[in-house]
Amino acid sequence: MIVADLHIHSRYSRATARDLTPESLWQAAQLKGLDLLGAGDCTHPAWLAELREKLVETGDGAYQLRPELTSGPASAVPEACRRPVRFLLSGEISCIYKRHGATRKVHLVVILPDFAAAEAVNLRLGRLGNITSDGRPILGLDVRDLVELVLDCSPEAICIPAHIWTPWFSLFGSKSGFDRIEDCFADLTGQIHALETGLSSDPAMNWRLSSLDGYTLVSNSDAHSPANLAREANLLDCPPSFPALAAALADPWEKGFVGTLEFFPDEGKYHLDGHRKCDLRLDPVETRRLNGRCPVCGGPITVGVLSRVEDLADRPLGGGPARRPHFEYLVPLGEVLGEVLQKGPRTKGVLQAQAELTRRLGPELFVLRQASPEDLDRVGGPVLAEAIHRMRTGKVWLEGGYDGEFGVVKLFAPEERKELAGQGRLWRGAEKPRPQPAREKANPAAQAPLPAEPSLPLAGPGPSPGLALNPEQQAAVEASGAPLIVRAGPGSGKTRLLVARAARFLAAGADPARMQLVTFTRKAAGELAQRLADACPTGAAARVGTFHSLGREVLTQALGGPPLVIDEDERLGLVAELAQKAGLKAGELAQHLGLAKQRVEDPGEPWLRPWFRAYQEALAQRQALDLDDLVRQAVRCLRDDPELARTWGQRFQHLLVDEYQDLNPAQVEFLRALAGPQCQLAAIGDPDQAIYGFRGADRRLFAAFGQDFPGARVLSLRDNYRNRAPILALASALMTAEPDPGRPQQIARAGDGPLPLLATLPSPEAEADWVARQVVELLGGVDSRQVEAGADQGHGYAARDIAVLYRLHAQAPLLAEALARAGAPFQVAAREPLAETDPLDFKAQRVSLLSMHAAKGLEFPVVFVTGLEEGLLPYLPPERAPADPAEERRLLYVALTRAGERLYLSRATRRALYGQVRHPGPSPLLADLPPGLWSQEAAPRRARKPRQLGLF
DNA sequence: CTCTCCGCGGTTTTT
DNA sequence: CCGCGGAGAG
Numbered sequence: 016m017i018v019a020d021l022h023i024h025s026r027y028s029r030a031t032a033r034d035l036t037p038e039s040l041w042q043a044a045q046l047k048g049l050d051l052l053g054a055g056d057c058t059h060p061a062w063l064a065e066l067r068e069k070l071v072e073t074g075d076g077a078y079q080l081r082p083e084l085t086s087g088p089a090s091a092v093p094e095a096c097r098r099p100v101r102f103l104l105s106g107e108i109s110c111i112y113k114r115h116g117a118t119r120k121v122h123l124v125v126i127l128p129d130f131a132a133a134e135a136v137n138l139r140l141g142r143l144g145n146i147t148s149d150g151r152p153i154l155g156l157d158v159r160d161l162v163e164l165v166l167d168c169s170p171e172a173i174c175i176p177a178h179i180w181t182p183w184f185s186l187f188g189s190k191s192g193f194d195r196i197e198d199c200f201a202d203l204t205g206q207i208h209a210l211e212t213g214l215s216s217d218p219a220m221n222w223r224l225s226s227l228d229g230y231t232l233v234s235n236s237d238a239h240s241p242a243n244l245a246r247e248a249n250l251l252d253c254p255p256s257f258p259a260l261a262a263a264l265a266d267p268w269e270k271g272f273v274g275t276l277e278f279f280p281d282e283g284k285y286h287l288d289g290h291r292k293c294d295l296r297l298d299p300v301e302t303r304r305l306n307g308r309c310p311v312c313g314g315p316i317t318v319g320v321l322s323r324v325e326d327l328a329d330r331p332l333g334g335g336p337a338r339r340p341h342f343e344y345l346v347p348l349g350e351v352l353g354e355v356l357q358k359g360p361r362t363k364g365v366l367q368a369q370a371e372l373t374r375r376l377g378p379e380l381f382v383l384r385q386a387s388p389e390d391l392d393r394v395g396g397p398v399l400a401e402a403i404h405r406m407r408t409g410k411v412w413l414e415g416g417y418d419g420e421f422g423v424v425k426l427f428a429p430e431e432r433k434e435l436a437g438q439g440r441l442w443r444g445a446e447k448p449r450p451q452p453a454r455e456k457a458n459p460a461a462q463a464p465l466p467a468e469p470s471l472p473l474a475g476p477g478p479s480p481g482l483a484l485n486p487e488q489q490a491a492v493e494a495s496g497a498p499l500i501v502r503a504g505p506g507s508g509k510t511r512l513l514v515a516r517a518a519r520f521l522a523a524g525a526d527p528a529r530m531q532l533v534t535f536t537r538k539a540a541g542e543l544a545q546r547l548a549d550a551c552p553t554g555a556a557a558r559v560g561t562f563h564s565l566g567r568e569v570l571t572q573a574l575g576g577p578p579l580v581i582d583e584d585e586r587l588g589l590v591a592e593l594a595q596k597a598g599l600k601a602g603e604l605a606q607h608l609g610l611a612k613q614r615v616e617d618p619g620e621p622w623l624r625p626w627f628r629a630y631q632e633a634l635a636q637r638q639a640l641d642l643d644d645l646v647r648q649a650v651r652c653l654r655d656d657p658e659l660a661r662t663w664g665q666r667f668q669h670l671l672v673d674e675y676q677d678l679n680p681a682q683v684e685f686l687r688a689l690a691g692p693q694c695q696l697a698a699i700g701d702p703d704q705a706i707y708g709f710r711g712a713d714r715r716l717f718a719a720f721g722q723d724f725p726g727a728r729v730l731s732l733r734d735n736y737r738n739r740a741p742i743l744a745l746a747s748a749l750m751t752a753e754p755d756p757g758r759p760q761q762i763a764r765a766g767d768g769p770l771p772l773l774a775t776l777p778s779p780e781a782e783a784d785w786v787a788r789q790v791v792e793l794l795g796g797v798d799s800r801q802v803e804a805g806a807d808q809g810h811g812y813a814a815r816d817i818a819v820l821y822r823l824h825a826q827a828p829l830l831a832e833a834l835a836r837a838g839a840p841f842q843v844a845a846r847e848p849l850a851e852t853d854p855l856d857f858k859a860q861r862v863s864l865l866s867m868h869a870a871k872g873l874e875f876p877v878v879f880v881t882g883l884e885e886g887l888l889p890y891l892p893p894e895r896a897p898a899d900p901a902e903e904r905r906l907l908y909v910a911l912t913r914a915g916e917r918l919y920l921s922r923a924t925r926r927a928l929y930g931q932v933r934h935p936g937p938s939p940l941l942a943d944l945p946p947g948l949w950s951q952e953a954a955p956r957r958a959r960k961p962r963q964l965g966l967f
Numbered sequence: 968c969t970c971t972c973c974g975c976g977g978t979t980t981t982t
Numbered sequence: 983c984c985g986c987g988g989a990g991a992g
Binding site (some may be wrong): 602823825 | 969972976977979980981
């Protein structure tokens with residue numbers, strides 16, 4: 016018979032002992048009596064490298080410590096404990112993701128056959144998230160997809176859902192788990208053969224779910240220090256190797272899975288229900304009676320494992336399958352000796368006694384399970400013999416753990432303990448106390464079965480109710496007979512309106528080939544096309560494209576073939592050549608030429624004209640155009656060729672233009688040429704969200720629509736369905752400083768919410784830490800330490816609900832580091848879209864870090880807007896022209912209105928930019944936010960120095 | 968062709 | 983300050 020502990024951690028995991036090395040594990044395994052040990056944290060590159068260096072293959076599917084590492088003086092193992100220790104490669108991965116509308120946090124233990132498999136898994140995981148910052152990586156990844164990935168890398172790999180009942184991080188957890196395994200693993204459910212019951216439940220509790228009958232129930236220590244190894248473990252009657260283990264887990268009765276060594280589940284941290292903060296311990300019946308609400312603080316009670324088992328059980332107390340594996344309860348030897356000696360379990364006397372016992376009798380598990388009463392008496396004394404007898408027979412006092420508080424197991428009654436304390440001599444030779452049996456540990460769930468109350472899965476927000484429109488939207492959809500421009504603020508249903516209008520005219524018989532929707536980006540075009548297809552699934556789709564694609568089409572006809580467009584590198588090379596001749600910086604010339612190209616006419620600046628012409632000539636020599644020319648030259652061709660102008664001017668019955676505030680003069684000219692008298696032109700946009708002036712967009716064209724398209728009708732959408740009232744109030748207040756008679760007062764239709772919060776931090780590092788702390792709290796904690804530190808109950812937000820915005824990409828690394836340290840899954844929006852994405856590209860379940868510009872058009876329930884400082888917003892580049900302050904105000908407006916429910920603002924009072932340390936005051940834009948509309952974070956706690964976790 | 972060292976420039980971004 | 987690109991060496 017061998018004893019196996021398959022789930023532990025290394026020193027690279029959070030809150031673990033620093034002395035967790037392969038050598039110390041080898042030593043501790045022997046002192047405990049383990050034959051087979053999952054080495055843990057195999058997803059961490061540094062730990063895996065260390066394992067590769069220090070372990071060698073045994074040749075039969077396991078590893079062992081290099082012989083030369085077993086001889087150091089520090090690794091002395093008493094003769095009585097010495098045994099071969101086999102290692103396997105194992106690890107635990109934390110998945111945080113949204114599924115069926117609710118946030119899920121599920122931990123998975125993975126055991127891999129060899130280093131090649133571990134490295135293959137790490138390569139894939141490394142692309143999905145940060146696996147270097149924590150031995151137990153936290154990934155924004157559906158655990159079903161993780162299983163697929165692991166099996167893809169290594170078909171023999173063993174996947175075991177970890178501590179399946181803990182409320183916060185598990186398959187069946189009350190806080191973020193599932194009710195059925197199939198709901199979690201879907202089509203891959205069949206790949207799961209074993210479940211880890213965790214400290215707070217024992218096999219008997221699990222037997223009450225007939226749905227678990229087919230699974231092997233395993234127990235592991237989840238140790239964070241060598242001392243905790245084997246506090247739970249598995250008994251196997253098979254060789255200590257990977258293939259034998261895999262076979263035993265898949266076919267326990269035939270292949271030698273014997274059973275488990277267990278904590279008294281009461282001792283687990285989440286056995287009962289309750290509130291640690293409120294000092295409230297409840298059993299499931301009481302929780303029911305209180306309707307799940309804490310009578311002290313009113314918050315939801317943390318529902319423990321016992322309750323959860325009751326909820327999902329379909330068998331009565333004591334019920335179970337016909338055939339049940341063996342299991343036995345243990346109390347760690349340190350705790351037993353602590354009671355015997357009336358001292359704490361980690362005190363010097365206890366440690367000495369423990370060392371003496373293992374030296375003279377054998378490993379801890381032998382002492383606890385197998386040593387004869389006589390031997391125990393001889394070495395430890397009668398009190399010890401009695402204590403262990405009671406443990407073995409289950410005659411113990413139990414006080415259930417709850418809400419992260421460990422439970423208490425006592426082998427002696429209080430009055431016995433008093434008696435013992437008076438005796439003085441407890442260790443070896445102490446008198447045997449009168450045995451006074453305590454409550455027998457028959458079954459932990461000593462309560463009457465509870466009436467089953469179905470726990471409903473959280474319903475996500477329902478689908479948007481078709482194309483239901485408010486009266487203003489309806490008017491904008493119907494309007495015809497004149498050019499139309501609609502001013503549509505954030506969250507006013509801009510896209511819905513465009514789609515509804517197109518659908519309405521298509522339904523009325525408009526020719527789809529003569530209807531064109533125009534956007535700026537291909538992404539926007541794609542989304543619009545999709546929405547339109549959804550809205551009118553039967554009819555032929557209208558044309559949806561970008562200004563550039565439309566320009567290309569015109570030019571193709573004008574030139575009798577598709578134009579050749581030079582790519583960006585080529586263009587920059589060309590400009591650089593010219594710049595050298597001109598004695599200018601390449602970047603500077605490129606910018607001027609680029610801006611000039613936003614207009615149809617050649618530039619007016621005399622100094623620029625020759626270079627502009629030279630540039631155009633160079634293009635002509637190559638018979639090529641640049642991207643801006645697609646629109647500009649199309650307009651010129653339409654000007655010069657009446658026949659072409661007629662064709663295109665008559666072509667469209669409907670033109671629908673998105674983001675009109677971002678147009679440049681060339682694009683307006685283009686529209687004028689395309690919108691003939693028969694054409695219904697409808698434009699939509701929001702001049703308050705015009706943030707691309709720096710690349711030639713001219714928001715004044717929005718107001719000038721009436722001049723460019725005479726007889727135009729102007730409408731506004733006032734209802735805002737996105738931003739909670741306090742967020743909208745703050746954003747609106749920001750814009751009142753820039754008066755605009757045409758601006759409608761938006762009406763908050765999304766309901767009330769918390770006030771936006773501004774935090775002032777001493778440094779960018781502290782700011783990043785603050786953001787990370789808030790994120791962790793919003794996620795309800797990403798590890799148990801945070802949960803136990805009272806990281807609130809969470810708010811039901813998933814990582815993908817949260818965005819962190821900044822003015823400069825240079826701010827991103829610190830924020831990313833802080834989130835990585837905090838263990839929150841995140842992604843940084845790349846400046847350029849990544850050329851290659853992983854083929855197994857899962858829907859991102861991560862916090863998004865992106866620039867305020869990149870956030871345009873997006874929305875998130877929770878938004879952080881960082882770096883609200885003098886010099887950063889509005890941005891004042893050192894030694895350069897300052898950014899347009901009005902545009903920077905609109906940029907902040909865009910940023911604020913990305914937030915649906917919660918808005919956090921932050922600034923640092925020290926910031927180093929380009930090597931210069933500055934002490935900026937608050938952004939002057941903050942002065943325009945009336946004090947009543949936001950709250951301040953009072954004296955933020957100073958950031959703790961983060962412990963260095965990784966080497967990478 | 969590849970490596971290293973030095974100097975300088977360094978918002979925001981789409982086609 | 984620090985990353986990238988150009989230049990010069992091997």
